[in-house]
Amino acid sequence: MMKFNLAEYLEELRPLINVDCGTYTLEGIECVASQFEQKFQAMTGWYVKRVDCAKAGVGLEIRNKPDTEQIDIMLVGHLDTVFAKGTAAQRPMSYDNEKAYGPGVADMKSGLLNIVYALRHLEPDLIDKCSICVCMNPDEEVGSADSVAWLQSVAKHAKHALVVEAARADGGLVKARKGRACYQLNFHGVAAHAGNEPQNGRSAITELAHWIVAINGMTNFDSGTTLNVGVVSGGTNSNTVAEYADAAVEVRFWSNEEYQQVDAALKRMQANPFIDGVSVALEREVYKPAMMPSERTESLMKLVETLAQELEIDIKWHSAGGGSDANHMAILGIPTIDGLGAIGGHFHSDKEYLLLESIEPRIRLLMRILQQLAA
Structure with missing residues (x-):
């Protein structure tokens, strides 16, 4: 007692x-x-x-x-x-x-x-x-x-x-x-002079922008799967096509199966960048089912x-x-x-x-x- x-x-x-x-x-x-x-x-x-x-x-x-x-x-x-x-x-x-x-x-x-x-x-x-x-x-x-x-x-x-x-x-x-996953995204493009030869550049920031739109489109408020691009950075100055860009993304979810679909979609995007000449590194830093x-x-x-x-x-x-x-x-x-x-x-x-x-x-x-x- x-x-x-x-x-x-x-x-x-x-x-x-x-x-x-x-x-x-x-x-x-x-x-x-x-x-x-x-x-x-x-x-x-x-x-x-x-x-x-x-x-x-x-x-x-x-x-x-x-x-x-x-x-x-x-x-x-x-x-x-x-x-x-x-x-x-x-x-x-x-x-x-x-x-x-x-x-x-x-x-x-x-x-x-x-x-x-x-x-x-x-x-x-x-x-x-x-x-x-x-x-x-x-x-x-x-x-x-x-x-x-x-x-x-x-x-x-x-x-x-x-x-x-x-x-x-x-x-x-x-x-x-809820489950949670956090990703770090790193984009590597090709730098170029934004005035003299922008056509020779491959903008990491533009690639990142495509990713932001696509990631936001994966959110499903009805099922509770939400994605948030919470931190972004990139470029060096306004007259240079950005060679590098980074983003931090968090996913929250009730359904482990739905999260696996999101994870697979991110990996497909990594393998097939929106812009030719830009490479993407995708690292999952945190995962909790x-x-x-x-x-x-x-x-x-x-x-x-x-x-x-x-x-x-x-x-x-x-x-x-x-x-x-x-x-x-x-x-x-x-x-x-x-x-x-x-x-x-x-x-x-x-x-x-x-x-x-x-x-x-x-x-x-x-x-x-x-x-x-x-x-």
């Missing part, structure tokens, strides 16, 4: 907030990872493995049965935030009677701490009946490019995935998330609803435009629920908050879910 003390929880949360750990801030990621490593090492029966996530730093893989291939429950959260160095010193963790504030307080240091609290207070014999794995990665805020292979190598052995990102401001959990609930996920949702009712917690379900690591779990066909942390809001801003009254109920809900899935 958990005896929850809010003041003690907040003091344990404070050192997780008061450290700069934006993605690729390796010393901060190491600091937060070390804190969680120590918390699990202090608990009987848990084994911590450090995972090298290349330039993103260290990730943690924590198991109660490290030699068992099958995983009954996978818990997922991220160590990084979106905030720059110096932010923690400028606005360290604070709280009033209703909310706690600070960089990453809801997204998602409290979620990681909630995992610790839930596992600390589960009955030892219940934990012994099942295989649980906790993965904490260091680069979710930039798409998990350096950790996704590791996460999915673990997830493919899991029966259920629970992502403990913060609940929405109205307490809602997340059943679906859409998370859509399967029948098995819907069964898990019904279980969560039942357990929430027992705890007198009102549950709503949301479809979110932004992605998380839940997307990478769901694409493997694993029943996946997201938003199981405490309630928060204004993520990625200096107004980010965590609703204090929601912390204990959401820990208890997570515990009940773990108990039911373990049984």
Whole structure:
């Protein structure tokens, strides 16, 4: 039985907030990872493995049965935030009677701490009946490019995935998330004097313009597949036919199949430029598939609803435009629920908050879910 003390929880949360750990801030990621490593090492029966996530730093893989291939429950959260160095010193963790504030307080240091609290207070014999794995990665805020292979190598052995990102401001959990892909486009044409011999030039900017029109035409607001040319550059001066141009493009989508059609269309355009003599380089820098609930996920949702009712917690379900690591779990066909942390809001801003009254109920809900899935 958990005896929850809010003041003690907040003091344990404070050192997780008061450290700069934006993605690729390796010393901060190491600091937060070390804190969680120590918390699990202090608990009987848990084994911590450090995972090298290349330039993103260290990730943690924590198991109660490290030699068992099958995983009954996978818990997922991220160590990084979106905030720059110096932010923690400028606005360290604070709280009033209703909310706690600070960089990453809801997204998602409290979620990681909630995992610790839930596992600390589960009955030892219940934990012994099942295989649980906790993965904490260091680069979710930039798409998990350096950790996704590791996460999915673990997830493919899991029966259920629970992502403990913060609940929405109205307490809602997340059943679906849009997918996202980001491309960098580089156009290489032929420079020429724009006055004396423009016919000898091949404008990279003109090629880019054709691409912008074509990309905008792929947007389908009805299905939710949207493309945005967000950054462009090119040329050197107005009297030179542009030899180079660049663009950054983002795609958001609910349908993984529709995204594959977009990706194929971009590759066809790359192979067949609009202007002879211009070459195009197309690089996909970020990819996160859409998370859509399967029948098995819907069964898990019904279980969560039942357990929430027992705890007198009102549950709503949301479809979110932004992605998380839940997307990478769901694409493997694993029943996946997201938003199981405490309630928060204004993520990625200096107004980010965590609703204090929601912390204990959401820990208890997570515990009940773990108990039911373990049984």
